[in-house]
Amino acid sequence: MAQQPREQWGTRAGFLMAAIGSAIGLGNIWRFPYIAYENGGGAFLLPYLIAMLTAGIPLLILEYGIGHKYRSSAPLAYRRISRPAEAIGWWQVAICFVVAVYYAVIIAWAVRYTWFSVDQAWGEDPDGFFSNDFLHVSDTPGMVSGYVAGVAWPLVAVWVVTLTVLIIGVRRGIEVINKIIIPLLLVLFGLLVVQALTLEGAATGLNAFFTPDWEAMLTGRVWIAAYGHVFFSLSVGFGIMVTYASYLRRKSDLTGSALVAGFANSSFELLAGIGVFAALGFMAATAGTAVDEVATSGIGLAFIAFPQIISSLPLGGPLFGVLFFGCLVIAGLTSLISIVQVIIAAVQDRTGLGRVQTVLLVGGATALASILLFPTPEGLHLLDVFDHFINQYGIAMAGLVLVVFVGWVARRLPVFQSHVNAISSIHLGLWWRITLSVVTPILLGFMMWDSLRTELTENYAGYPTGFLLAAGWGVAIGAIVFGIVVSLFPWKRADAIARDDAAQAAGAGAAEATTKEGDN
């Protein structure tokens, strides 16, 4: 059975924009500034850089290498490394499904808040407005007790845009939208930072952000925070980079591209840190308090602290708000597209269905789950628990299992090293294998153990045990079970795709190194 030719990025810049668009997400804006501030301020640069060079970028290169060598979605690429590893791929597909259903909702909130910024609809009480007037949050988690139309319609819009881009395809959809909106994100965020820097108190905020606490470098917590942040920030562990790299041309500079993507992600985070802390400095100056009294992260920073800042601005409040929430929408949307693409690519490889059918069927089902579950009074509780458990026991654990499997069980790191070296400008050495087989597993393993220890001693965020078992552990373990069960079914197309791919590679005469390493 002849396979459809695999889609391909139009240009290297297009792939890079998409990879950068995927890596730059909400976490760069609302997580990094606070993590850096909490963990040594300016001194955090040291563990952060070391973590990026000894774990983040090596892992990024590994994912690029796997996707590029096998030119397949995550489950098929891992299956071609070793048959049992297919389960890790389907596990990542399930993780992407869970993340997509709640991540889209935060983008929908940001869409509404972009509009709310114009007349500062939150009034004097952004906290009460967010929880009560906007989300109608229930006091306790539980069964869905209502539907919040004000969240539902922007959520539908987010899904329509996402699925439309995916229907159009990799080259004309994902690549084109990223090439337009990533530069736009940079311009808009640049304007936001310039405005933030002109505010009274901005220097105080930057002082708090950059003042180094060198003693903090002696504590393990800071190093774990650095490795944890780099891991989550670079979008590794989802299968996204495997999927995106599978659409690269045969001769692509993988290490050079990984360095650009990694540094672009970090450069944006630093810009976000400057903008956010300049604004928090202004907030502290207005309230007559210290920066540590107002410093926060996540949903609290974006939907409670920033509205307060916007309302206090003497001039240009609506512009500041539109820029901030508009940037959240763009950063979130490009990441959401990449997350859903992991699912689409896997189902396409598995079933042979066309792109449009797959997006409508599988993307539609993902959108439906998101639209049914989250615009509800219980949605915020569900989102909080999904996010915590799928990050810790989904993304991070799948990343750990993948590096252990590739490095220690299948022992394929040398294979990927020579594949990458055959086509890349910067050659990988022994250091790359050591970072992936020793440094990354030890740190991810420690993160997992540390997190599990906390989990077993106290209920996450004080939620009832029954709710955590169902929505937290249930979802995280469910994703693993899904991965194992799907991988047990026979997959005849997989062998046909592998054969066709090997034949094309040989025909193109472009894969001397690739064919030698023994595709199976």
Next chain:
Amino acid sequence: MSTSAIVMMVVSITVLWGGLIASIVHLRRHPDEPESE
């Protein structure tokens, strides 16, 4: 801002944004070979 904060701001900007510029320059000097197919 304190001197140490200014120094760390300059160092962070130089390392991260400088790293980005250096990696872009490096990549541009190594264009991908055209496909033979």
